[in-house]
Amino acid sequence: MNYIIIGASAAGISAIESIRTVDKNGKITIISDENYSIYSRCVLSYYLAGIVSEDKLKYREDDFYKKYNVNAILGKKVVSVLPDKKIKLSDGSEIPFDKLLIATGSRSKMENITGIEKEGVFGLRNIDDAKRIDLRLIKTKSAVMLGGGLIGLRAAYALHKRAVNVTVVVKSKHVLSQMMDEEGASFVQKRMQEQGINILTGLAAKEIIGDKEVKSVILENGNKIDCEIVVIGKGVQPNIELVKNTNIKTDWGIVVNEFLQTTVPDIYSAGDVAQSSDLITGESTINALWPNAIAQGKVAGLNMAGKNVKYSGSIGMNSVEFFDLPTISYGITKPKGEGFEILIKKNSVKNIYKKIILKNNKLVGFVLVSDVNQSGVYGSLIEKKIDVSSIKNNLLDNNFNFAKILPLISENRKNFTEPEYDEILITNK
Amino acid sequence: MKKVYCEVSKCVGCKSCEIACAVEHSKSKTLFIAISEEPMPVHRRNVQSINKLIISDACHHCQEAPCVSACMSGAMYKDKDGSTQHDEEKCVGCWMCIMACPFGTISRRKKLAIKCDLCKDNVKGPMCVISCPTKALSLKDVQRGEL
Ligand SMILES: Cc1cc2nc3c(=O)[nH]c(=O)nc-3n(C[C@H](O)[C@H](O)[C@H](O)COP(=O)(O)OP(=O)(O)OC[C@H]3O[C@@H](n4cnc5c(N)ncnc54)[C@H](O)[C@@H]3O)c2cc1C
Ligand code: SF4
Ligand code: SF4
Numbered sequence: 001m002n003y004i005i006i007g008a009s010a011a012g013i014s015a016i017e018s019i020r021t022v023d024k025n026g027k028i029t030i031i032s033d034e035n036y037s038i039y040s041r042c043v044l045s046y047y048l049a050g051i052v053s054e055d056k057l058k059y060r061e062d063d064f065y066k067k068y069n070v071n072a073i074l075g076k077k078v079v080s081v082l083p084d085k086k087i088k089l090s091d092g093s094e095i096p097f098d099k100l101l102i103a104t105g106s107r108s109k110m111e112n113i114t115g116i117e118k119e120g121v122f123g124l125r126n127i128d129d130a131k132r133i134d135l136r137l138i139k140t141k142s143a144v145m146l147g148g149g150l151i152g153l154r155a156a157y158a159l160h161k162r163a164v165n166v167t168v169v170v171k172s173k174h175v176l177s178q179m180m181d182e183e184g185a186s187f188v189q190k191r192m193q194e195q196g197i198n199i200l201t202g203l204a205a206k207e208i209i210g211d212k213e214v215k216s217v218i219l220e221n222g223n224k225i226d227c228e229i230v231v232i233g234k235g236v237q238p239n240i241e242l243v244k245n246t247n248i249k250t251d252w253g254i255v256v257n258e259f260l261q262t263t264v265p266d267i268y269s270a271g272d273v274a275q276s277s278d279l280i281t282g283e284s285t286i287n288a289l290w291p292n293a294i295a296q297g298k299v300a301g302l303n304m305a306g307k308n309v310k311y312s313g314s315i316g317m318n319s320v321e322f323f324d325l326p327t328i329s330y331g332i333t334k335p336k337g338e339g340f341e342i343l344i345k346k347n348s349v350k351n352i353y354k355k356i357i358l359k360n361n362k363l364v365g366f367v368l369v370s371d372v373n374q375s376g377v378y379g380s381l382i383e384k385k386i387d388v389s390s391i392k393n394n395l396l397d398n399n400f401n402f403a404k405i406l407p408l409i410s411e412n413r414k415n416f417t418e419p420e421y422d423e424i425l426i427t428n429k
Numbered sequence: 430m431k432k433v434y435c436e437v438s439k440c441v442g443c444k445s446c447e448i449a450c451a452v453e454h455s456k457s458k459t460l461f462i463a464i465s466e467e468p469m470p471v472h473r474r475n476v477q478s479i480n481k482l483i484i485s486d487a488c489h490h491c492q493e494a495p496c497v498s499a500c501m502s503g504a505m506y507k508d509k510d511g512s513t514q515h516d517e518e519k520c521v522g523c524w525m526c527i528m529a530c531p532f533g534t535i536s537r538r539k540k541l542a543i544k545c546d547l548c549k550d551n552v553k554g555p556m557c558v559i560s561c562p563t564k565a566l567s568l569k570d571v572q573r574g575e576l
Contacts, residue, residue, distance in 0.1 A: 042501035046521045056519060059503025291499040291529060298498075319524040326537070328528050372527060373536055376495070380531035402533045403477035403484050419573040420489040423434065
């Protein structure tokens with residue numbers, strides 16, 4: 001078997017690992033336009049903050065490709081997928097495949113705003129972005145983040161740690177509006193403001209001004225913020241250009257079925273570029289997140305190697321900690337429409353906030369601030385779609401933990417199929 | 430692979446295992462000094478209960494470990510022996526693993542994720558097992574099918 005994988009990040013590397021559990025000898029080629037070791041882009045903001053060194057960005061050993069017997073073509077771009085089971089590289093060469101995985105991920109969405117081409121305006125997606133921002137810090141006093149999502153805030157936190165005056169400009173009413181409800185997000189916003197990060201909500205930038213280099217950002221309301229760096233955190237755009245003019249169906253991303261197959265036989269897609277179904281809502285969407293990319297890479301790899309594994313769906317979830325305030329949000333956090341039940345517990349003094357969203361007595365989402373340690377237990381109830389009527393009144397208890405769901409596990413054995421649950425029940429007669 | 434099992438009918442909830450675990454993972458490895466260490470040593474085993482049922486729970490060293498899939502820095506990994514281990518050097522404290530662990534067995538100490546490591550650095554083996562006065566805890570071979 002001759003496998004080709006495009007993109008050497010979360011989804012692509014995970015696919016290699018899973019293909020090799022089934023097919024020890026097949027030929028695997030991986031192609032990436034980034035000429036680096038296997039690194040985690042999620043750690044880039046920690047690198048920018050000076051918390052970890054460049055070496056710590058690597059999440060797999062340097063001999064990974066050798067160990068997995070993979071031919072790695074780095075620093076070259078795949079320009080198109082050709083109809084007769086071949087791909088074409090930027091240098092004009094063509095490579096044939098039996099099975100193809102498109103794991104090209106996504107890139108920072110660059111806004112259509114005047115002045116965006118100026119020196120000092122960055123996205124934060126690749127190691128090169130982080131290095132360029134880092135280089136510019138010597139001449140930077142102030143920076144403006146456009147966007148109050150995960151990337152905007154992570155970048156803000158990092159630059160604040162590097163003693164830069166940071167202003168975050170957020171179009172929505174509050175930060176983290178994609179992943180969190182207003183009240184939960186207010187804890188994060190308040191903490192960041194208290195620590196000296198300036199956050200402006202309900203406002204957009206009108207123009208980035210300066211000669212060659214950025215000098216300031218003009219806001220909709222006419223205010224001007226002087227800065228040497230602008231970071232755009234306006235979400236991501238899937239890298240689908242290479243499948244233009246093919247029969248591979250695209251929508252927002254590359255559309256895949258539950259086996260992560262595209263609409264063309266033997267071509268699979270996984271990760272930030274793949275549009276699959278959401279485990280909770282059933283909608284066809286992209287939850288562009290690391291754990292989803294890993295899980296999809298794994299399932300796609302197994303199927304490419306001849307197994308028949310279904311992907312259960314991606315989940316919108318996130319965990320962030322700024323200035324010692326951890327928060328985790330998961331699933332539906334801002335329910336719209338009928339039939340939802342919301343449980344809330346809060347203590348503003350202790351910065352504790354817990355919100356659980358149920359539908360038909362099943363958990364569909366939660367937001368936790370400060371007290372996050374049991375979030376995975378809630379997560380498993382969501383993933384396994386368990387009726388929690390019998391423990392509903394205890395879900396928000398301070399001492400809620402795994403033991404509290406033991407009766408539910410006994411009642412729903414068919415949903416808890418992992419061997420670890422058997423191991424608990426063996427001793428639980 | 431071996432892991433620590435808890436025989437629920439024998440667990441009386443005395444928390445000896447929690448203390449033994451915290452001490453084993455302290456700098457001094459002695460109870461009296463450990464309690465004043467900064468940061469405070471954290472136990473990786475938790476005695477929990479529901480109704481009359483008491484269980485001492487910790488990392489199950491899952492076959493397909495959700496914490497490993499979720500860990501975005503490569504700090505959480507499957508060791509050759511099948512156990513799930515954590516590289517403190519790599520951990521950035523993002524709590525993706527906490528979000529993913531269905532057993533809620535990972536805790537936080539400052540910016541580090543903390544979980545059961547089966548006392549891999551101690552030849553005597555898991556100290557919780559040794560400390561358990563009722564023998565509710567035991568280190569046993571895990572029988573799991575192929576993936
Ligand atoms: C700063 C930052 C922080 C983040 N924090 C979190 C977090 O806390 N939690 C979380 O869950 N997620 C986080 N994410 C998102 C996470 O990084 C992504 O979901 C994940 O990397 C997706 O993996 P992927 O393999 O699908 O694609 P990517 O990681 O985007 O990798 C795709 C690779 O393919 C290459 N490529 C693209 N097109 C081509 C082509 N035509 N030819 C050759 N190569 C190509 C790209 O250069 C890239 O190297 C963060 C992302 C960033 C940037
Ligand atoms: S930490 Fe949790 S998810 Fe990870 S191996 Fe242990 S029990 Fe499984
Ligand atoms: S907290 Fe540490 S171990 Fe957990 S996911 Fe983050 S980096 Fe990995």
